[in-house]
Amino acid sequence: MRLYPPGRRTLHHGASRAHAPARRGRSRGRLPPGASSGGPPVTTQSVSEELLRLKNVRKYFGLPGAPWRQAQAVKAVDGVNFVVRKGETVGLVGESGSGKSTLARVATRLLDPTQGSVEIGGVDVTNVRGRKLRPVRRKIQMVFQDPQASLNPRQSVGTILSTPFRAQGIRPTRAQLVELLQQVGLSEEHLERYPHEFSGGQRQRIGIARALSVKPDLLVCDEPVSALDVSVQAQVLNLLADLRDELGLSYVLVAHDLAVVRQVTSRLAVMYLGTIVEEGPADQVYSAPAHPYTKALLSAVPVPEPGVERDRIVLTGDVPTPIAPPSGCPFRTRCYKVQDVCATVRPVLEPVHGSTEHRAACYFPEPPPPERTR
Template identity: 90%
Template sequence: MSTDELLHLKDVKKYFGLRGAPWRKSGAVKAVDGVNLVVRRGETVGLVGESGSGKSTLARVSTRLLDPTAGTVEIGGKDVTRVRGRKLRPVRRKIQMVFQDPQASLNPRQSVGTILTTPFRAQGIRPTRAQLVELLRQVGLSEEHLERYPHEFSGGQRQRIGIARALAVKPDLLVCDEPVSALDVSVQAQVLNLLADLRDELGLSYVLVAHDLAVVSQVADRLAVMYFGTIVEEGPAAEVYSAPAHPYTRALLSAVPVPEPGAKRERIVLTGDVPTLIDPPSGCPFRTRCYKAEDVCATTRPVLEPVAGGEHRVACYFPEGDVINQRLSADAGDDTFSATTGTSVPPR
């Protein structure tokens, strides 16, 4: 493992047991089913997908809040897959999590000062008031907020407190599970800007979980698209946004609003049945909704393979060839691909 790799997931699986009932057979929900992911130092990885795709479960397995059913979790070059109890303390110093709902993740009976003190005590450290004030300063709050309780803050301020708590032990990597989905649109930009500033100031790395591709586009260096517990496309964010190779990624991008007056994006509406995690389809899990599915898609699950070379990879037997050809032509100087319209635009 490279010294620059802060997090390395190898064929990670997480299944949840499902008890049997008179009208159904017992089985397992395959929330995460064979994920490989690397997060390097100084990198922001966006993990996107629909609700139920396994993003949050993968985030909790990555931070060792959940035990993986199979596979390997390496944090800071050390295999921590089976590490538990007190032995996890050094791991917690390297990786922390920011939760989706700040109101639910903060103890309503504790003051902000007590909340920020908890991570220090878990590491056997007694913090000074100056250290707590510095944490608040880093997230845009002040000393007077130490004595207040979570219900006295707005949603954006509560999320800042959650970020401050995660920063208490000076981690190298923050896993943010949809950190702005519960906030107003105007506040979302403020929190994302805060995360970007902290990355520059503290040298942090991020795994940014989101279902909105427009959110991660502002800060992500690399993008991983999840569907049905697996990663179906991965690569540099600019390449995935400009030339999505998987039909699912292209459908997600078609739903992103265009920030230009009068501009419209051709919407791709997915049809067919949404599969269930209890009884997954054979072959490619997306084939029941895919507009390009063929017979081969029902036999064997595709694996991530490079798209026209480079780091951009896709798990699809029939990737968006027209998009790939347009990108190759653009590299040759013939034309430029427009992510807004999904067509080629002649060079000016």
């Protein structure tokens, strides 16, 4: 994906240049074509301060059935450990049905985990519910995939943006609501309008503004651009990058398209059948994938260089049912490197390629690519 170059800003549909919000503070940096796949650098501060930690999280959904049948459950998330530190933008990628969105909802405490713990800002909030969740909501917010479904069609934009304030016992001023709109590239005139009057990209901007209202440290974005046109995707990704730089935000970006998150992530975690099979610095995972599943996913991403093609890896077979996942490695039924040991014990995330940060859950990880000679 090519994001807009420096100095160029595309206004939202239906808005005139006269209504564009004035720039405040430092200028918003753009993500130029060919930007580093590694995303923003992780500072020393970001390494030490954890915003989110999931420990051995499982989320099972029960299935209805006759009383005499054995109870069954969909193992949507099956033993995940996951950390987000201050200053990071973490991409959470995988096929549809891999458990990404469920994990995002558990992380934001929209769903209760079946097992494991959720720590936000160093505090265990696994069993926190009701009014006691209000302080948690100030630290972590979620941006949903479908803005049309997540915005109340009977409420004006002003009312939608006021809802998080009121949930915290705060009555917002009009100036505060206008400031939120300006942060996402909209203007005061949109406060009295309703969601159906906006384009998909504008509605997603409203969803982002709503999430920003309580000034969170971490935004969890569940497929924030998958329902948008390619050109609008670039605008929303640029907006997220701008907000990260201006407000010091951290992100978890859930996506199934690795090309989308490549430009803005500092770290990447790959999910398959409810588990994380590989994680590490984004540039290392993209340039030297260690897990066969990650390598297969990346082989489907077009190379932005004329005349250069990847060797496509086509996986055989269907994704196993999460009701009865395979023994041992969950990927073994589709893996081109499978051996007998893969069916015994599930592999755990281990360091690969001489890096302590790059880890893969595989008995036979891919070797690092040979160094290019000049």
